[in-house]
Amino acid sequence: MSDSDTVEEIVDLDDNSTDAETPSDELGAPSLAAGLEALLLLADEPMTVLSLASATRRPVNEVEETIAALVVQYDEQERGFELREVAGGWRYYTRAACSPLVERFVLDGQQARLTQASLETLAVIAYRQPVSRGRVAAVRGVNVDGVIRTLVARGLIEEAGHDDGSILYRTTSHFLERMGIASLDDLPPLAEHLPDLADLEDILDSVATGD
Numbered sequence: 001m002s003d004s005d006t007v008e009e010i011v012d013l014d015d016n017s018t019d020a021e022t023p024s025d026e027l028g029a030p031s032l033a034a035g036l037e038a039l040l041l042l043a044d045e046p047m048t049v050l051s052l053a054s055a056t057r058r059p060v061n062e063v064e065e066t067i068a069a070l071v072v073q074y075d076e077q078e079r080g081f082e083l084r085e086v087a088g089g090w091r092y093y094t095r096a097a098c099s100p101l102v103e104r105f106v107l108d109g110q111q112a113r114l115t116q117a118s119l120e121t122l123a124v125i126a127y128r129q130p131v132s133r134g135r136v137a138a139v140r141g142v143n144v145d146g147v148i149r150t151l152v153a154r155g156l157i158e159e160a161g162h163d164d165g166s167i168l169y170r171t172t173s174h175f176l177e178r179m180g181i182a183s184l185d186d187l188p189p190l191a192e193h194l195p196d197l198a199d200l201e202d203i204l205d206s207v208a209t210g211d
Contacts, residue, residue, distance in 0.1 A: 028056075045089070049089075070083055115147075117147050122157070122175075130169060157170065
């Protein structure tokens with residue numbers, strides 16, 4: 001082996017070690033796997049490998065390898081969630097084996113009364129649909145991520161397309177059934193403020209119980 005070959009080999013080793021040992025403070029997370037998990041938990045729609053690589057400032061192939069390792073890890077540990085590649089991106093889903101438990105939880109939740117936060121969020125969506133999560137949060141002045149998920153799970157709202165990258169939400173036919181109205185035109189007129197939320201809950205309860 002010539003001296004020039006030795007120098008080139010050392011340079012290659014240095015370059016590879018630099019890529020593999022990016023400081024955690026530059027990444028912004030303890031590890032690439034942890035960073036990807038945080039981003040995917042935060043996302044409300046599938047994230048592409050390219051967007052994940054851009055966010056973590058890591059090579060695409062390294063992100064792909066880490067995602068593949070996470071998929072295997074979750075499967076081997078039989079975690080309650082899994083990573084799926086859908087619509088050209090990656091997103092967390094509950095594991096199929098947990099479907100009976102999830103379905104029971106959702107159905108049981110259908111019988112519970114809506115919280116004040118849920119009622120307020122539902123009212124905003126009903127009168128301003130289609131509307132993004134950010135707009136709803138701006139109207140209410142608080143984060144509505146958890147409430148949105150609850151309303152979607154109960155079948156009262158659903159996704160209605162996108163606007164500038166944000167998911168839009170609208171009420172469902174189930175909402176109309178619970179309200180006992182044929183269309184959104186039958187909603188009480190919106191005057192200076194939103195309708196009385198207690199009345200809205202009473203209507204939902206009475207329709208659900210057949211009163």
